[in-house]
Amino acid sequence: MRHYAYSRLEYCQCQPVVVYSFAMDRIEAIRLFIRVVDLGSFSKAAADLRIGQPAATKRVAQLEKQLGARLLHRSTHGVTPTEIGLLYYEKCKLIAHHVEEAQSVAGLLQSQVQGVLRVSTSVAFGRRVLVPLLMRFMREHPQLQIDLNFDDRYVNLVEQGMDVAIRMGRLEDSTLGARYLGLNPWVLVASSDYLKAHGTPQAPADLAAHDALIYSTVQGDARWNFTSAKGKMLSIPVKGPLRSNSLSALLAAARSGMGVAALPRYVAEESLKTSAVTPLLTDWTLPVQEIHAVFSSPRLVPAKVSTFVAWLQGAFGEDWWKGAS
Numbered sequence: 001m002r003h004y005a006y007s008r009l010e011y012c013q014c015q016p017v018v019v020y021s022f023a024m025d026r027i028e029a030i031r032l033f034i035r036v037v038d039l040g041s042f043s044k045a046a047a048d049l050r051i052g053q054p055a056a057t058k059r060v061a062q063l064e065k066q067l068g069a070r071l072l073h074r075s076t077h078g079v080t081p082t083e084i085g086l087l088y089y090e091k092c093k094l095i096a097h098h099v100e101e102a103q104s105v106a107g108l109l110q111s112q113v114q115g116v117l118r119v120s121t122s123v124a125f126g127r128r129v130l131v132p133l134l135m136r137f138m139r140e141h142p143q144l145q146i147d148l149n150f151d152d153r154y155v156n157l158v159e160q161g162m163d164v165a166i167r168m169g170r171l172e173d174s175t176l177g178a179r180y181l182g183l184n185p186w187v188l189v190a191s192s193d194y195l196k197a198h199g200t201p202q203a204p205a206d207l208a209a210h211d212a213l214i215y216s217t218v219q220g221d222a223r224w225n226f227t228s229a230k231g232k233m234l235s236i237p238v239k240g241p242l243r244s245n246s247l248s249a250l251l252a253a254a255r256s257g258m259g260v261a262a263l264p265r266y267v268a269e270e271s272l273k274t275s276a277v278t279p280l281l282t283d284w285t286l287p288v289q290e291i292h293a294v295f296s297s298p299r300l301v302p303a304k305v306s307t308f309v310a311w312l313q314g315a316f317g318e319d320w321w322k323g324a325s
Contacts, residue, residue, distance in 0.1 A: 027099060029063045030092045032056055033071065037089045040078040114143035117304050120155045120165040121148070124247040129266050130166060132323070133315050137308060144304060152217060152245060157296045163305050168289040177298035179309045182316035185265045186286035188224075189277040193257040201260070201280055204236045211259030212238035213250045224262055226284040234284075251277075262286055266321035291316065 035045035036056070046056035064071050071085035081089055121130050126148065134146055149155070155165055157176070171178055194211075201207055204226045214222055222243075226234045240259045244250055247267045254261040255276045261268075271277045293309045295301060 027095075029059050031096055032059055033063060034089065034092050034096060036060060036072065036079055037081050037085070040080065042079060114141075115304055116145045116147055117308060118147040118161060118163045119149065119308075120151060120157070120160065120162045122152050122166070122168070123150045124264070124267055125166060125168070126150045129321075133312065136315075137311055140311075141307070157294065163295060163302070164308060165294045167292050167294050170290065171292055171294065175297070177295045177301060178292045179313060181291040181293055181312055182320055184289040184291050185321070186262055186288070187265050187268050187272075188260060188262050188280040188284075188286065189254055189268050189272070190260045190280060191255055191257045191277050192275070194254075194259065195278065197257070204234045204281060204284060207236050207238055207260065210238075210240075212240035213253050213259045213261040214238065214240060214243040215245070215247060215250055215262065216243050217245045225287055226281070227287075228284055264289075264321075269321050 032045060032049060032051075035048055036042055039045050039048065042056050042060070043053045046053040049056070060072065067088070069084045069088075070082050071088055073080045073082055119130070119134070127150070131148070134148065138144060138146060149160070149162065155162060157163075157165055166181075168184055190210075198210060201210060204224070207224065212222070212224075222238055224236050224238055226236065228234075238260075242250070242253050242258060247263060250261045251263060251267055251271060253259065254263070255271060260280065261277075268277060272279060293312055295305050295309065
């Protein structure tokens, strides 16, 4: 039973390769047959395709055997197509043309920034950061269409058909291609109304007496981790009236005076500029996430993907979040 199961698995794994090899052999045989008819000679066709004449003769004979029909009349004066061979020749020219056309299209799309670029990003980052960047990129590349997908869940690039995903934090799947874009700092904030009513925390430990607005996706264990300028690390348990996987909801709650929120700097930046919220515990830092552009494979990367990723790398300079809206 084990031997049978292994054989089935081995067969399933190898079958696509066998089918691909058979298809390529058939296409090459068709190309050879066309050249034999065009040139009226096996030797000239073989020389034109840089193969030996015996191999050329054998390949066309195999093609005739597979079709169950004679395609060529062979004589000392040369080679001419039979009635069936002439009909087959006309169809083969169409097939060869379509194959060459398909290869040209594939090569063009691989080397040119055009077609459809499918991008996946989280909701908050996409709306506040990526959308304005994409508008600029699209103006520079008018032949490119963008299919932008917002999803806070992990997206499998291959299964979902995505070309590029923007991901925060440490990468785990080493089979993917990836390029580092920058760092995503977090900041602790609260409104002035909340601070007037509850006081301003002076140290991380003071947060135990405050209402925390908890981001369930990252801060799911209701603990906020801090590092001092001297490298001291503290993990503080927090609790409060609101827990959400929406950063925008937490920002709105902080602005309305409901509590203290730990937010990515790009989410809080506009509210910080307008003093709708105030930064807290500025001598301490929250964990910083790495930002990466991830694509399905590091090999044979299409130009639309490599160009977009390289452009993004140039867009994420120092304090990039100051342009977030």
